[in-house]
Amino acid sequence: MPPRKGQNVKIPQKSILIREGMVITTESVHKQDVLFLGERIAAVGDLKGTTADEQIDASGRLVLPGAVDTHVHFNDVFMNTVSVHDYETGTRAAAYGGVTSIIDFSNQEHGRPLMETLDIKKEEAKGKTFIDWGVHPVITDARPDVLAEISSVVSAGSPTIKCYMTYRSEGLMMEEKELLSIQTELAKSGGMLMVHAEDNQIIEKNVPRLIAQGKTQAYYHAVSRPPEAENAAIQSCLRLAEKTGCRLFIVHMATDKGMGHVARARKKGVDIQAETCTHYLLFTEDILKREDGLKWVCSPPLRSRSIQNKLWGGLRDGRIAMVSSDDAAYSWEAKLYGAERFDKCPNGIPGVETRLTALYSAGVASGKLSLSRWIDVCATTPARLFGLFPQKGHLAPGADADVVLFNPNTEWRMDVDTLHMAADWSAYEGKTIGKVEKVFSRGELIIDGEECLAEKGRGRYLHRKLA
């Protein structure tokens, strides 16, 4: 009997069986089968004898939870330019890189309400996203009425708010007393403060001194923002957190001393975690001396080899909880604003597509990270710390069927032509081991080899709540 008008028709859910792949979770690495039913994972295990609408042979492949990138800057207006990644190009490139959830920053405009940061991103995302997405509001103007908004922003699904301790001339910096009031409000509403920790005074003293000495090349960007600037800022926001009890997250940590401060504070009971980014693990400050050194101008800057080795150590033992991309993609034309002097170069590296693969190649394949830790730092911990777990970042029954099939036995050349990011240049170039082959988002195959099969606008807003 055909359904009557208005009657609920239940569309049968499509089932997909991923067979015989090496399933990687934070706990185990096992050859297993994975069954999707509609948008969710229905079963993981030995599913011989199970039938499904579609079967995919994953033998020789790693089967991973979709990566979660909690640090990207799309449509970001910054240093006289705007990032070339919007919700279309950015989420598409992310999908190619095995990322199935991103969280983007939304800078509050001075004089405007904080809630508007969410509305603006919802408008920017409309009809454009290929994967699921969320927002971290950035407070740039801590007026009393903005502080009073914090609890409603937290309950609107954006419980993680960011502040900058530098970029005064960009209008982004928060003073210590402002950070104190923001932390106090966030602690009350159960939110988390993400901090870009670099001491502005140190940087503002160094930059004009170096420029006056004629030290204007990209490398001096790193000299102007030494590890001490980062360490001092980490310490000062830690002191505030000891008073307020606010949950803290240090973004893009790039010093070993910073790791020490964070670890000691955690022992004292401060609720604090830190991430580093792909580029601190792959590149060192020497690369800034190249003729095209402006490509690697980012803040905090790239560090020495010895600090980099310690960051890998911290990532292995958990002093660093996770890795994000800090994707901030500016055109080469915009990067060249820094050709005459480093401080005019927009700070940022496009990396939303490269993180999972680059960390496999430089981390797992070279013996620096285990398979389980790789997935932990790229998917599970980001989902856990940012209010997406166990829906995301997790390969288990009940979770969203966000799954990546990864080929560990292939070599290719990563560069601007083989990647899908929108910038007309790439910081990531060279031989790479391992490749993302298929990406499922909520049970839908969105990337199949070189093809993007997803329809624009299918991504959903991630309404997050911290555990």
Ligand SMILES: [Zn+2]
């Ligand atoms: Zn950033």
